[in-house]
Amino acid sequence: MISMKGHSSRVPGKNLRPFLKRPLYSWILDTLLNAKRIDQVIVETDSNEIQESVQTLYDLPVFRRPPELVGDHVPMNDLIAFNMKNVPADVYVQTHATNPLLKSETIDRAIATFLENIDSYDSLFGVIERRTRLFWPDGRAINHNPDELIPTQDLPPVCQENSNIYVFTKQSFAKRNHRIGVRPYLFSIDQWEAIDIDDEIDFQFAEFLASRKLQTSGN
Template structure:
C-alpha cells in the first residue's frame, strides 16, 4: 500500500453478538476478572496507528458497559436484519464501513484475547510498507500431516515419513486479524481481497475462542503470561 500510518485514518471493528451458541454469553463473560471483550478493546486502543475503535453489536449490555468503560470507542447498533448468527461477517462489515469513513479498516474479534497490540501494529506496518497486496489476513503456520475427508494425504507423501518439522508449512486462517479497504470489501463482498498478504501469528497468541475448552485454555494461557510478566 506504501502509505504512512500517520497520514491514514484506520478504523478497527470488533463485531459482537449478544447471544452465542457454543459458549453462552462469551463476549461479556468474565475472562481473568474482566469481561472478555475488554481485553481486545484495550489492545486496539494501545495501537498508535489506529484512529478509531468501533464495536458493532446488538447487545444492550455491551452497549451500556462500553459507553461507561470505553468512552472513546464508537458503538454501532447492529440492525435487526443482520443479527442472525448465520449472516456472513462480510455483510455485517459492509454495514459498518458505510457508517465509519476511513482509509483502511481492521477487523478482529473479542474471542482473540491473547492478541497483542505489538502484533497488530507490526501487521499494519508490513501491509502499509508494500504495494503488491490489497488486503491482509492473519494465519497460523501448521507443520502437521493433514488428510482430506476421504483419507487422502494433502500436504505430504505417506510413503516418505518426514519429520513434521521438515514438512512444507501450510497456513490456517485464524480469524485474528484482517486489513482491507472499503473498495475491496464492496467489490468482493469479502474482507480478503484479490491479492491478500498472509500475516503469520504465533499459535499461542492466535488462540481463538470457539468452544468452552478454548475459553478455559485461553484464560489459563493469559493468566500464565500475566504471572510471568
C-alpha cells in the first residue's frame, strides 16, 4: 500500500514532481509491481491530480481518503486501517513514494525474511544501522563510553527507522492499531538505497544517486 498527499510543506508537490523526468511516485510503484512477492498494489490519496495521474499511467485501484482522514496531522496508522478495510489480506506491506531507490529485490527479501520468522516476530520494519557516537541533548552518551574512544566501526550498531518498508499481519495491526507490532524484526537496508525524501536536499541527492545508477547500468 502507498499513501500519498497532494500537499507537502517542505517539498511542494513532491509526489508528482518530476524525478528524472517521471513522477516521483512512479518509481516506487514500478518497484512494487516488479516485486515477485507482492500480490496486489493499491494507492490511497487525497488528491485529484495524483488520482488522475496514477489512473492514467497504471491499472491500479486508487482509494480516496474520506474527509476525516484529510489533513497534515492525520496519523499514518489511521490511513493504514482505512486501506485494510478496503483490501482484506493476511499480510500487508507498506512503503512510500518518497523511497525511489528502494529495490524490488529488497522488498522480496524483507517479505521472505518476515514469513520465514513469523513464529518469532509479528511485524518487520526497515532500519539503517548506525555505528557512530551518539549523545542525548544533556550530554549523556547513548551507545558508547566517552572514556573509551574505541573505533566507531567497533561500536554496537544503533538502528534508525528509515520509513522504507513495513510488513505486518492483520492480527498484529489489530493488537496495537500500529504497523509496528509488539515483536518487530528490524530489517537492515543499505543507507543509500534507503534514502527517504523529506526535504529539498534529500530530493536532489536521491535524484543524483538515481542518475548515477542509471548511467552505471547503461539504461
